[in-house]
Amino acid sequence: MNAYQVNTYRQIALPTHWEMLAVSPGSCETPEQAAAYEAERWLTAPVPGTVAQALQIHQRWDISVPLNADEQDWWYRCTFTSPIGEVGSRFVLKFDGLASISDIWLNGESILHSENMFLAYEVDVTSLLRPRGEENTLYIRFNSLKALLAKKHPRPRWRTQLTDHQHLRWFRTTLLGRMPGWSPPVQTVGPWRGVTLEERVTLTVERCDVRASLKGNAGLVTAELQARSLVGTRPNRAALHVGAEIFPLSIQHIGADSFTLHGEAQLDEVELWWPHTHGKQSLYPASIELGYEEETVRVDCGRLAFRSIKLLSEHGEFAIHVNGEPIFCRGACWTPLNIVTLTASRQDYEQTLSMARKASMNMLRVGGTMVYEDEAFYKLCDELGILVWQDFMFANMDYPFTDPTFLANVQTECEQILQRLQGHACLAIICGNSEIEQQIAMLGFSEEMWQSDFFEQQLPALCRSYVDTAYWPSSPSGGALPFQANVGNSHYQGVGAYMRPLEDARQSGTRFASECLTFANIPEDQTIDLVLRPGESPTNHPKWKARVPRDHATGWDFDDIRDYYLQQLFRVDPMRLRYTDIQRYLALSRVVSGEVMAYVFAEWRRQSSPSQGGLIWFYRDLWPGAGWGVVDALGHPKAAYYYLQRVLRPKTCFFSDEGVSGLYLHLVNEQAEPINARLELALYRLPGTQVEETLSIEVSIPPRVGKELHVDALLGRFLDLTYAYRFGPPVHDIVVAILSERETGQVLGESFYFPHGLPNVQEQSIGLQAQAALQVDGSYLLQIHTEQFAQAVAINASGYLPEENYFHLYPGGTKSVRLTPQGNKSTLWGSLTTLNSQHSVNIQVIFD
Incomplete structure (x- = not known):
């Protein structure tokens, strides 16, 4: 390939x-x-x-x-x-x-x-x-x-x-x-x-290496091609084409029928390639042309990108810098789109990767338990600005590298994948294996056994001969133990499988989580219906349990992990709730993992956080059910996807509770231009009474940085926003922040803080209304209004995909949501539900 x-x-x-x-x-x-x-x-x-x-x-x-x-x-x-x-x-x-x-x-x-x-x-x-x-x-x-x-x-x-x-x-x-x-x-x-x-006519290309790099503001391209002539003729000229420019290549003939080409090209003032959260994806078409007496042979080398990627791993840190800028990498671990074939069409890849981009994910990891992906995957990641953490396909086993036949086999494998990936801008990290160091250490063996000559010496040397991308020996690796969260990269499951409190996300000092936040995420009803027949109940049916992921030989599964956080965040007994009200249980369970993920990523994106990234385990389920994915096996987003979509935006805001030090609001701007914005702050008592006049101020956020704002200082007086001092009864239940562009009014980010924990009360009615109007392109524009606070508004619209979902809406608030048809266009029908209302609301379709 x-x-x-x-x-x-x-x-x-x-x-x-x-x-x-x-x-x-x-x-x-x-x-x-x-x-x-x-x-x-x-x-x-x-x-x-x-x-x-x-x-x-x-x-x-x-x-x-x-x-x-x-x-x-x-x-x-x-x-x-x-x-x-x-x-x-x-x-x-x-x-x-x-x-x-x-x-x-x-x-x-x-x-x-x-x-x-x-x-x-x-x-x-x-x-x-x-x-x-x-x-x-x-x-x-x-x-x-x-x-x-x-x-x-x-x-x-x-x-x-x-x-x-x-x-x-x-x-x-x-x-x-x-x-x-x-x-x-x-x-x-x-x-x-x-x-x-x-x-094959004229020649056979045996190796073609074309690499792009940066030299100051200029782009440098090195090219080398090895080929064998088939008809006895030799090329008399050769050139490298990069974009609209042409550069000569030297020809060296070896024997009667073999030859090599090599040369360099320098382009002044090239446009840089960036992850989509930080800039544009400039790509330059490249090819090598060989001239013969009667024909020209063209070798298409794909599209090159000029960018520098560096991994900073000294003193325990783990940070990826692109073009000199630190990148907070966020996304998920990739899975094949079809578990039966392990392949997919370019259209399927494009739809799935575009959804990841819409969620502001800028990195995907192809892990060692999967397969090397199709060329279409990497090309689309180049085009969409999504970084790729690429494992070699080694995981959790004691591979027999001392066997000469096995070693030669895997060396050829690694050479092939490096040859195939060397020209891709998206390649950010290439990693030796998944969890081999961790597996050995967790079995209690000494440090001498964690590492091998293949992953520490042979493989990195092979990588250097093909790619300029950083090599990392194992995921995870670093620290007194290879899975230590605050050194190197980790597979962080403190909040998650290990059922640690949410505060552990800060206490652990996670540097970079190449796996994290593993939950059995419940899909929408349309996907559940593919697993269970009418009358068969989710969560306890054998067919449901067969698809809930678990670690091998454990007495628990990831339904149990989700239930633990359901109890912690919503103060309910999961078993009793399943027994008495399965629909309420499903509604709360869908959002709880999203709430946890949003909390952790907000924590990791704080200005003072040591974290430089986190990748959810998984992006997409392998089959219908409550899998690890934030997107189900059919490509439908789950609630957690929408929570991530909001907290991962390159321009956004979020709160952090600093205890007796007060409530802080963090403003983020990862783009190259400053933001002139308006910030609005309001306090409410449930179900919908505003207790303070809305504060509206103008703020400016410089490019590539963030700001920390002390909310008490903004309001100008002590209000015990985190309810840490407790001198009297609480005066508010919600703090709301809205960040919007000053000129256009476009909302960049919204954040809701609940000083007493997430609400878990259902009102008879909250005054929710929904009207939809058909647009020229076949989509519907849904206008939502609520008189009281609306918690986790869920849009149910069969055959239509909401661009936003599972969002909170402050009292008196409105929101416009576009509904895009999936497949054949049809008349819209659907409803809205919220966690804090006992009744759903039908969508009223308005016709001109």
Whole structure:
């Protein structure tokens, strides 16, 4: 899977629907034996595709009652016609991903044995193709992983807690589907990425390295290309194109048919690439052109970006600087969009990544338990300004790097992914592994065992030869223990799985959480309906519990974690509430994880906080249910998504309770221009009485910085806003801050502070109203007004996606929310609910 494209390469489509056959392990050793099976045992199968995908098409498999695809051998076959090629051209079969241990035959000849689902292979088959116009047969056998795991292997030095199969460390395949409690039991088997035939004319490019960097205000590009001539001719000129500029490259011929190109280019006053929260995403198209007597060969090198990315990790810190500016990195850990195929269309990637950008997420982590993502993912992250933390696919196991064959296999894997990613602006951190150091340390082993020569020496050296991005050995790493929160990066679960109080987010001094805030986030009713039938109750039904994530071999799951914070924040008994009022339980449970996430990120974004970032575990669920994702498996945002959307904005405001020191308001501006804003502060007593006249002041926030404002000082007198002194009964229940642009009136941020904790009272009516008007583009503009305080306003509009949701609305407040149609446009119908009202309100549609 090379990142570059050559205009003299011709892609020849193979059949998209192959045939697939299941046999017992080892019972069929050759294509001739496979061909002898009855035709009715062969099933049509898509390629690229997986065994589970093919069985799903034939209604022989369901994710709710899956089979173990690792138990059998699986054969794939297709026939294709030999193409008509140019004189001197070569034909190459390309296999972009084979999961997992496989053997390939073309016309009865063995051409490849693969032991790595993450490797791409190329096989020159020119001499094996039948004469033009005749049929060729291609067979692939995927060997039973279960049978291979049963064979004797050397024992690991320590046992992983992530999976039951200790020997998985020997096999280069994804852990998805093989981690009990973490992911659906869907094992990836089959040609999960493309199989293509390619004709190559004139030359074969063997390596192409094009790197962009900054030199002061100028952009520097270095280029090197290694190639082999196919028809005996040599290029007589070569040039590098960057944007509209052209730079000559030198040619060095090596032997009769090989040559290299190399050179540098300098562009003055380039436009910088920034994460979208901090600036624009300037990209420059790049290519290399080779001139021959009768043709020009063009190698497309993608689009380059000029930016500097540095990791500051001295003295225990962990901070990412882009173009010299510190970046508060926030986002989530990425998961494949389709657990059955592990692939997706560019449109699916674009929709999903655009939603992450709308939530002001500027970093996504591709973790070591997943797969290296498709090229479309990285290109879109470049375009959308989303940084990528990229793990190599090593996690939680004692990998046998001392075995020469295994080591050579993974070195090739790492070289391929580095070659593919080297030109991407989005690549911010490249990390050796996930939780290997943590796993060893938590098992009680000494520090000498935490680290290995592969992750500490060999892999970083390999990275330096391909990319300029910072390397980090393991996630987490740093400190007296590798998971120490206040040194290096951590997988912070103090607030979360360890059920620490919210104050732990500050007490732990977290520097950078590459995993954090793990909850079983409850989706909307439309997604619950995909799991449960009418009459089946959420939370306690076996089908529900089967999809609630849990750590392997523990006596609790992440429903229990959410319930702990439900009790802490809303002062209810979760078990009794489920028993007496399941709908109330679901309503509170949907928002509680969002409230927790918003609190923690507000804490970490304070000016005096040592934190430089946090990544939620996960961004999107792997299957419908109460998964770790803040977006469900269908792409619908959960309540937590909207809470994050507000607190992560590059221009916003939020409160922090400093106890007897008072209430502080933090103003944030990550953009390059100053903000001239208006700040309004108001105090209310529930359900809707204003107790102080609204304070309105003008504020200016410089670029790239924030401000801390003491709210008592702004109001001009002591009001015990945090209710810390308690000299008398409280005079207010809510403090509201609204930050808006002075000229346009656009609201940049709103923050609500509850000195006595989150309200948990339901009124008969709060005077909520909702009217929607159809817009020219097919969306609806929803106007919401409330007479009293409205808590966590939830918009229910089937077939429409609200741009905002689960927000508080102050007494007398109004808000406009755009509802965008999802799929076919239809007449809007829906309702609004709030946590503090006993009744829902229907949306009134206004027609002209």
